[in-house]
Amino acid sequence: MTDLPSRVFIKEEGPREGFQIEKRLIPTTGKIRLVDALSDTGLDYIQVTSFVHPGKVPGMADAEAVVAGMTPRDGVRYAGLWLNQQGLIRAIATGRLYLEGKLTLYASDAFLKRNQNRDPQQQLAAQPALVKMYQAHGIPVRTGFVTAAFGCNFEGDVAPAKIVALVNEMRAIARDQGEDLSLIGLGDTMAWATPERIRRVVGMVQDANPDVDLSLHLHDTRGLGLANAYAGLQMGVQHFDAAVAGLGGCPFAAHAGAAGNICTEDFVLMCEEMGIETGVDLEKLSECARLAEEIVGHPLPGKVKTGGSLAALRSRIAAS
Structure with missing residues (x-):
């Protein structure tokens, strides 16, 4: 459908x-x-x-x-x-x-270590302070982003259930700080996405979070960028990085x-x-x-x- x-x-x-x-x-x-x-x-x-x-x-x-x-x-x-x-x-x-304020979590522990030199617990623990930093400057926090949401060159495939869990964690952190995330970005940072994987991950996140909009950040390393974007459009996604x-x-x-x-x-x-x-x-x-x-x-x-x-x-x- x-x-x-x-x-x-x-x-x-x-x-x-x-x-x-x-x-x-x-x-x-x-x-x-x-x-x-x-x-x-x-x-x-x-x-x-x-x-x-x-x-x-x-x-x-x-x-x-x-x-x-x-x-x-x-x-x-x-x-x-x-x-x-x-x-x-x-x-x-x-x-x-x-x-605009943005919270970021990583679906790949290995990529997080390479990119930020942190483990998942450290990245999670850093998010409340990040919200407070934005609030101190009068910047609203409305966006969350999951990096390597469809797979990773260093860790392999990522389970869709992990993406749903990360989105839920980000939203909980924001709510605890008096903010409300209205846009969740899913990043295909290393081009592991396929149209079917887009439909599966986006569908699961939508089912768990029907009150937020989704955006897709897609890379074309393996020639599937537009095919993946089309799959996102089929799922009703309106926001795209390009x-x-x-x-x-x-x-x-x-x-x-x-x-x-x-x-x-x-x-x-x-x-x-x-x-x-x-x-x-x-x-x-x-x-x-x-x-x-x-x-x-x-x-x-x-x-x-x-x-x-x-x-x-x-x-x-x-x-x-």
Whole structure:
């Protein structure tokens, strides 16, 4: 049984997810050009940078400069990523970003150790203090996220029941601190998801939490990104992370072929052809994809930027 949504909401992560993994440092001016171009496409959420240690992610050393140099557009939320209080304070200090509190748990103990140098009990114990940190800055905590929710390169398959348990733990922590999580993100951090696994995990989380919305953060390392997104749409999921031109990949996944999020323009095309509203101008977004390819200086995996949209093709046929 399918329940396709009438509208989807896209978090564009290309400028952050994409540029963090590039082997050569991307000029700050190039990053700003892409953010400004994306701002004119109809996207209403753009994650522009990460406030992380430059020694670990050198490509994000210019975070403040990127935020200072961009030209904000009305109706667009510009966001950043941080991993600790120091990063959050840097983001707040810019005075130009949309700030939201988020709790994060890991479905893979091995990946948690590699990424945060913590065990599950330490990660769980850190969440109440995280809520208090956000509250101290007047930032609401409405989102939870499960990393490696569909499998892990270091640990293998993850039981769907574990994801349900982690979501329940996050929601309980938030409630204990006077907050209420209304959006739960499921991250396919290392591209272990398949359409059937998406349906199974999403279905179980929905059954246990019918009062929250779900979002999917999907990677395309094994070529199943859009198929998995379609499975999510069939389950009624409305919120998706994506990266223009298919930029990106996780620098901590230790996989030489690790790919970025699902390609934004390819996802928009798929949605449009199914009658699902995105609010995005696909032609302008395709121009952004070509710009992203120019900025990084090598081919990117998105297809629509070269193949074109079906709407444009129909127009040309009708005019001939």
